[in-house]
Structure formats: C-alpha cells, structure tokens
Amino acid sequence: MKGKTFYSSIGTVLLASSIALTGCSFSSGENETSGDGDNESSGGGDKVTVDVFQFKVEFKDQFEELVSMYEEENPDVEINVKTVGGGNDYGASLKSSMSSGEEPDIFNIGGPTDVDEYEKYLADVSDTEAADAALDGTLSSVTRNDETLGLPFNQEGYGLLYNKQVFEDAGINADDIETHEDLEEAVQTLDNQKEELGIEAPFAFPAKEKWVMGNHLANTFLADEFNHDVMETYESDTVQFEMGDQMKRFLDLQNEYSIQPTLNLDYSQQVEEHFSLGNVAMIQQGNWVYNTIESMDPEFAEENVGLLPIPVEGYEGTIPVGVPNYWVVNKQSEDEVVEASKNFLDWMYTSETGKQFVTDEFKFVPAYEGYEDLEIADPISQEIYNYASEGNTQGWVFLGAPTAWTEDALGVAMQEYIAGDITWDEVEEKATSAWEESRQ
Amino acid sequence: MQNRSLWFWLFLTPVILGLGIVVVIPFVYGFIFSFTNWNGLVATEFLGFQNYINLFQEDEFMNSIVFTVQFAVVTVILLNIFGLGLALIVTRNIKTNNLLRTVFFMPNLIGGLILGFIWQFIFVSVFGDIGNMFGIEGMQGWLSTTNTGFWGLVILTAWQMAGYIMIIYIAYLENIPKDLIEAAKIDGANGLQRFKNVTFPLVAPAFTVSMFLTLSMAFKIYDQNLSLTNGGPFNSTQMVAMEIVRTAFSDNQMAYAQSKAVIFFLIVAVIALTQVYYNKKREVEM
Numbered sequence: 001m002k003g004k005t006f007y008s009s010i011g012t013v014l015l016a017s018s019i020a021l022t023g024c025s026f027s028s029g030e031n032e033t034s035g036d037g038d039n040e041s042s043g044g045g046d047k048v049t050v051d052v053f054q055f056k057v058e059f060k061d062q063f064e065e066l067v068s069m070y071e072e073e074n075p076d077v078e079i080n081v082k083t084v085g086g087g088n089d090y091g092a093s094l095k096s097s098m099s100s101g102e103e104p105d106i107f108n109i110g111g112p113t114d115v116d117e118y119e120k121y122l123a124d125v126s127d128t129e130a131a132d133a134a135l136d137g138t139l140s141s142v143t144r145n146d147e148t149l150g151l152p153f154n155q156e157g158y159g160l161l162y163n164k165q166v167f168e169d170a171g172i173n174a175d176d177i178e179t180h181e182d183l184e185e186a187v188q189t190l191d192n193q194k195e196e197l198g199i200e201a202p203f204a205f206p207a208k209e210k211w212v213m214g215n216h217l218a219n220t221f222l223a224d225e226f227n228h229d230v231m232e233t234y235e236s237d238t239v240q241f242e243m244g245d246q247m248k249r250f251l252d253l254q255n256e257y258s259i260q261p262t263l264n265l266d267y268s269q270q271v272e273e274h275f276s277l278g279n280v281a282m283i284q285q286g287n288w289v290y291n292t293i294e295s296m297d298p299e300f301a302e303e304n305v306g307l308l309p310i311p312v313e314g315y316e317g318t319i320p321v322g323v324p325n326y327w328v329v330n331k332q333s334e335d336e337v338v339e340a341s342k343n344f345l346d347w348m349y350t351s352e353t354g355k356q357f358v359t360d361e362f363k364f365v366p367a368y369e370g371y372e373d374l375e376i377a378d379p380i381s382q383e384i385y386n387y388a389s390e391g392n393t394q395g396w397v398f399l400g401a402p403t404a405w406t407e408d409a410l411g412v413a414m415q416e417y418i419a420g421d422i423t424w425d426e427v428e429e430k431a432t433s434a435w436e437e438s439r440q
Numbered sequence: 441m442q443n444r445s446l447w448f449w450l451f452l453t454p455v456i457l458g459l460g461i462v463v464v465i466p467f468v469y470g471f472i473f474s475f476t477n478w479n480g481l482v483a484t485e486f487l488g489f490q491n492y493i494n495l496f497q498e499d500e501f502m503n504s505i506v507f508t509v510q511f512a513v514v515t516v517i518l519l520n521i522f523g524l525g526l527a528l529i530v531t532r533n534i535k536t537n538n539l540l541r542t543v544f545f546m547p548n549l550i551g552g553l554i555l556g557f558i559w560q561f562i563f564v565s566v567f568g569d570i571g572n573m574f575g576i577e578g579m580q581g582w583l584s585t586t587n588t589g590f591w592g593l594v595i596l597t598a599w600q601m602a603g604y605i606m607i608i609y610i611a612y613l614e615n616i617p618k619d620l621i622e623a624a625k626i627d628g629a630n631g632l633q634r635f636k637n638v639t640f641p642l643v644a645p646a647f648t649v650s651m652f653l654t655l656s657m658a659f660k661i662y663d664q665n666l667s668l669t670n671g672g673p674f675n676s677t678q679m680v681a682m683e684i685v686r687t688a689f690s691d692n693q694m695a696y697a698q699s700k701a702v703i704f705f706l707i708v709a710v711i712a713l714t715q716v717y718y719n720k721k722r723e724v725e726m
Contacts (some may be wrong), residue, residue, distance in 0.1 A: 091689060094688045208672050210672075261581040408691070419584075
C-alpha cells in the first residue's frame with residue numbers, strides 16, 4: 001500500500017513537471033513562429049539564415065555593420081553573427097556548440113591541426129572567387145586532396161616595432177640595421193643614452209607571455225628549416241633548431257636590455273604602459289597592436305611607429321607574414337545555406353564595397369589580390385603589405401607545430417632558461433623531445 | 441500521509457531534476473569518457489585505464505598536485521587563524537563593530553578574476569616601486585619566480601576569504617553562553633586560559649565547517665590563479681584545476697583531461713571526508 005502511494009505520487013510529480021516543462025517549450029515555440037512571421041512580412045519569400053560564429057572580438061562592431069550592409073543588398077539572406085573571445089575560449093565554445101548540435105554555418109579555424117579535427121565539417125570552397133584571388137601560399141594549410149577547405153581571414157606580420165622619435169634622437173637610422181650586429185650596436189647606443197632619451201630601457205620583453213617567445217620569436221629562426229611551409233612543419237617528425245644559436249642570441253639581447261624583471265612583464269604592460277607611453281624604444285610585436293596603441297595615443301600610432309625586421313642570417317630585410325585564421329563553411333548545413341555562406345564570404349573579400357570595408361574598417365592586411373590600389377588604414381599594416389607584395393617574407397611555420405608545443409614546451413623552456421634554471425642546450429633538448437613525443 | 445508525500449516529492453522535483461541534469465549526468469558521462477580517446481567531438485577508441493596510467497607519469501600534472509597541496513596546507517592554516525582572529529576582534533565591544541565586519545567581508549564580494557588583476561598590479565607595480573624607493577630587494581620582481589608566485593596566491597586568497605570565514609566564527613562565538621565565560625572568570629581564569637579552555641572548544645564545530653570550506657576551496661581555486669600568475673613562470677604556479685583546463689582546451693586532450701579530473705575529484709573527496717569525520721569526533725556537545 002505504502003509502495004503504491006509512493007509510485008503514484010512520483011507519477012503525479014513527473015506528470016506535473018512534464019506539463020511545466022512542455023509549457024516552457026510551447027511558449028518558446030510560439031515566440032519563434034511570431035519571429036518568422038515578422039521576417040516574412042518585411043522580407044517576403046523564403047529567407048536563408050546563415051549563422052556565423054567568429055572569434056575576432058576586435059572587429060565585432062565593424063563586422064556586424066558589414067553584415068547589415070550585405071543583408072540590405074540581399075534581402076533574402078539573414079545572417080546572425082555570434083562572437084566569442086579570442087584564443088582558447090573560441091576553440092572551446094566552438095567545440096561545445098558543435099557537440100550540442102547547434103552547428104554554425106560559417107566559423108573560423110586556425111592551422112592544419114584544426115583542419116584535421118573539423119575535416120568532416122569543412123566544405124570545399126575552391127569554386128569561390130575569393131579562393132582564386134587568395135595570394136600564393138595562403139591556402140596551403142587548408143588544402144587537402146585538391147580541396148580548398150578555408151578562406152584566409154587576413155595576413156598578419158610582425159617584427160620589431162620601434163619608436164621613430166627615439167631612434168631619431170639617438171641618431172640611429174633604422175634602414176641601416178640589417179644584421180644582428182647592427183641591431184646590437186643600435187641597442188647599445190640606446191642603452192648608453194637612456195636618460196637623455198627619456199626611456200627606461202631599449203626593449204620591453206614580455207617573457208611572461210609564452211606566445212611572444214614560443215610562437216613569434218622562435219618562428220623567425222625555425223622557418224628556414226621547414227622551408228617556410230606550414231604543411232612541411234605539420235608533417236615533420238622532429239625539430240632541429242638549426243638556427244638555435246641565433247635564436248638564443250636574439251632572445252638574450254631582448255631579455256638583457258629589457259625592463260626588468262621580464263618574467264612578470266605581460267603583453268598589456270609591454271604595449272600599453274611601456275611602448276605607447278614611450279618608456280622603451282622597441283618591442284617585438286606585429287600589426288595587431290595598432291588599435292591598442294591608437295587607443296592610447298592616436299598621434300603616436302599614426303606618425304611614430306616603424307617596423308624593423310628581426311635579423312636572421314640569410315633573411316635580412318624580410319619579415320614573417322602569415323595567415324593566422326581561416327573562414328570555413330559547414331558542409332553539414334543545407335545546400336542553400338552553404339551556397340549563401342560562400343556568396344557572403346565572396347562578397348566580403350571580392351566586391352568593391354567589401355574590399356573598401358576590409359581595408360578601411362577592419363584595417364586588415366588583405367590576403368587577396370586586387371587590393372593594390374586601396375590604401376590600408378594603419379601604417380604598420382601598410383608596411384607589412386609592402387613587405388608581402390614585394391615577396392620579402394618568411395613563413396609562419398609555428399602554426400604547423402604540434403598542439404600547444406610552441407607555448408607549453410618551447411615557451412615554458414625559454415622561461416626556465418630566462419630564470420636561469422636550465423641552459424640553452426637543455427631548452428633545445430626539451431623542446432625537441434616534446435615535439436618528437438607528440439608526433440609519434 | 442498520502443498528501444504529505446506527494447508534496448514532499450513535488451517540492452523536491454526541481455532540485456532533483458536540476459542536480460541530475462547539471463551534476464549527476466555530466467559526471468557519469470565524464471567518467472565514461474575518461475576511458476576513451478574523446479577529443480570533444482568524437483571518441484573512436486576505448487582505452488581502458490591507459491589515460492590513468494599516463495597521467496601518473498606526467499611531470500606537469502604531478503607538479504601541479506604538489507603545488508596545490510602546499511598551497512592548500514598554507515592557506516587553510518592562515519585562513520583559519522585570520523578568520524578566527526578577525527572574529528575575535530569584531531565580537532569585542534568596539535563601537536565600529538558593524539563597520540569593521542563589513543570592511544573585512546568586503547573583499548569576498550569582489551570576483552576572483554578582478555581581484556587577481558588588482559593584486560597583480562599591487563605585486564608587480566606597487567611592490568616594485570616601493571622596493572625601488574627603499575631599496576628592498578625582496579619586494580622587487582614579485583610573481584616572476586615560483587616562490588613569489590606562491591606567496592602572492594596565498595596572500596590574495598587569505599585576503600579574499602578571511603572575511604567569509606570570520607562570519608562563520610562570529611556566529612559560533614556569539615552563541616557561547618555568557619555564563620560559562622563568567623564562571624571561568626570567577627574561578628580566576630585569565631584571558632588566555634578562558635580562550636583556550638572555554639571559547640576554543642566551544643567553537644570547534646566552526647572549525648569543521650570552515651576547514652571543510654577552506655580546504656575544498658583551496659583545492660578548487662582557478663580564477664585567482666588564472667588572473668594573478670596564469671601559471672607562470674614556466675607553469676610552475678599552475679594548480680590542478682588550471683592544469684586540467686589547459687589539458688582539455690589548449691592541448692585538446694579532452695578525455696585525458698577528464699581522467700585527471702576524476703583523480704582530482706577522488707583526492708578532494710577523500711581529504712574532505714576524512715577531515716569531516718575526524719573533526720566531528722572532536723566536537724564538544726553543547
């Protein structure tokens with residue numbers, strides 16, 4: 001009797017709660033229908049809805065503006081943009097939305113590792129105009145079996161950003177700095193007259209940021225041994241550190257002549273506090289810092305920032321330029337959605353309106369042909385586009401390194417080296433064995 | 441009777457459903473996934489205990505456990521001393537009692553992430569400047585070595601949580617019958633003796649509560665760790681929670697991270713349960 005009561009009450013409860021729950025879903029269902037009704041009355045006809053899931057927080061507003069321009073031109077397409085913060089967070093949320101079944105139609109991926117992971121979602125976009133216009137080499141890491149699986153976002157490049165005013169005051173001509181010895185001399189000149197120049201140190205070296213060392217610094221001295229090819233890096237079983245001595249030399253130079261201690265100096269201190277405010281003469285960064293510098297001091301950003309290549313023997317006067325991210329279209333979406341997605345990406349990079357927007361508003365260094373006559377909005381990007389179009393570039397091979405190797409193996413080892421715990425030879429050993437382990 | 445049990449279950453349903461959906465089911469799923477090679481999208485292989493064997497051979501994970509245990513020991517001791525100390529201060533008859541309680545509790549209302557950034561500024565810039573000004577070597581370069589990173593985290597946590605623990609002690613201190621203290625006073629016990637022999641045993645239940653809280657909190661700390669040191673330098677101030685997140689989301693080894701999380705869960709559960717068991721035994725019945 002008692003048992004029966006128990007079960008019957010559970011039954012009642014379940015019934016009650018299921019009514020409550022379905023109640024919820026009913027009401028949300030109604031909302032959706034009414035939403036659709038609105039669209040139909042305004043747009044008319046069938047709308048194709050494209051969900052974009054992108055990671056670049058910096059250009060969220062501008063991107064949404066471009067999207068609404070596209071929607072005006074194409075009333076039968078509706079594009080929803082969702083932006084989730086850069087780096088690791090994006091990867092995690094992309095993964096969770098994929099596994100929860102809310103798959104976006106357009107999303108972003110990074111290097112070849114991502115391509116492998118998401119391969120079953122990636123549609124072939126080789127039939128788009130944008131794919132034809134993409135600059136040589138920018139598609140190599142998203143090409144699999146003659147299929148082009150992604151379209152480059154933009155190009156980014158880095159080197160030593162220097163304060164033109166300080167260089168001038170110190171009597172240094174940046175054009176004369178080509179080799180490591182030249183750079184060392186310039187750094188010493190700067191260091192000797194720190195007080196007159198009003199700087200604290202020649203460099204601000206953020207050893208706290210593993211990516212600054214493990215990705216960018218290391219890349220310049222690793223690109224040569226992988227022939228500047230991301231895919232060759234991706235397939236390599238080992239790393240030799242053929243230019244290890246130069247890497248050490250350059251790391252030591254930055255570290256020794258930086259504001260101390262370097263191990264707790266981070267990216268925002270480096271760029272905002274030290275470089276933008278003129279505390280240091282040089283930082284090793286790329287065109288992505290422009291907006292940050294501009295928000296600190298627009299005039300300084302516009303007039304006073306120059307780009308100096310990192311000196312690598314045999315590669316004097318070249319800078320590493322690469323494509324950090326790609327747009328991809330979800331193959332699992334319906335055909336018309338895939339088509340609409342491709343059209344949108346095409347329009348963004350190849351139409352006149354789109355191109356204008358990419359350079360003026362996004363401030364991108366375009367990875368496509370056909371931008372020769374357009375002015376790039378910020379001077380650092382302009383300089384990088386010049387290097388790129390003259391072919392004075394090195395590859396971004398670090399995108400092909402094993403997952404997290406650049407930061408958690410090499411970056412960490414470099415930090416230990418800076419702390420004085422291990423020697424440089426041990427750095428190379430550790431990094432090499434970590435690489436080999438993960439490629440077994 | 442029938443009605444009562446119906447209502448009983450009706451009121452319990454939301455909690456059971458909620459707990460089931462967000463805690464129990466994911467936990468079981470996670471446990472199952474830890475035996476596979478799940479990468480967040482697909483699991484293709486059943487690996488058995490391979491993940492568990494690997495993680496005990498991984499230096500980084502073991503280091504993070506050692507670091508976390510050290511951190512937990514130090515913070516649990518400090519937090520309880522500070523919490524009890526603050527509680528003793530504000531339960532005396534001082535005029536600013538309520539103001540002081542608010543002030544001491546305040547840090548606890550600020551989110552850990554923001555606190556981390558505030559203290560990062562204090563340790564790096566403020567400490568650095570003071571060190572420069574007075575030539576104190578020990579105040580320069582905070583957070584750039586493992587040791588300063590460790591103590592930075594301890595200071596931050598102690599500062600943030602002491603007010604919370606204080607509240608728990610206040611509740612127990614105020615419940616101590618005045619006549620007991622008075623009787624001790626009449627018997628000629630001095631302040632220290634009164635504290636040691638009367639007050640202290642009577643707040644023992646508070647130790648159970650606050651040691652459990654501080655211990656499990658010290659183990660699970662993540663946001664302060666992330667914003668203060670971010671594991672640096674060279675991942676040496678990386679706590680277990682952070683190590684697990686890194687394995688999952690930057691190394692992309694979801695199943696492996698899951699197996700680490702299971703081990704982590706077992707450690708915390710065992711420590712917490714043992715400690716509750718022993719403290720319960722020692723408590724004085726009122």
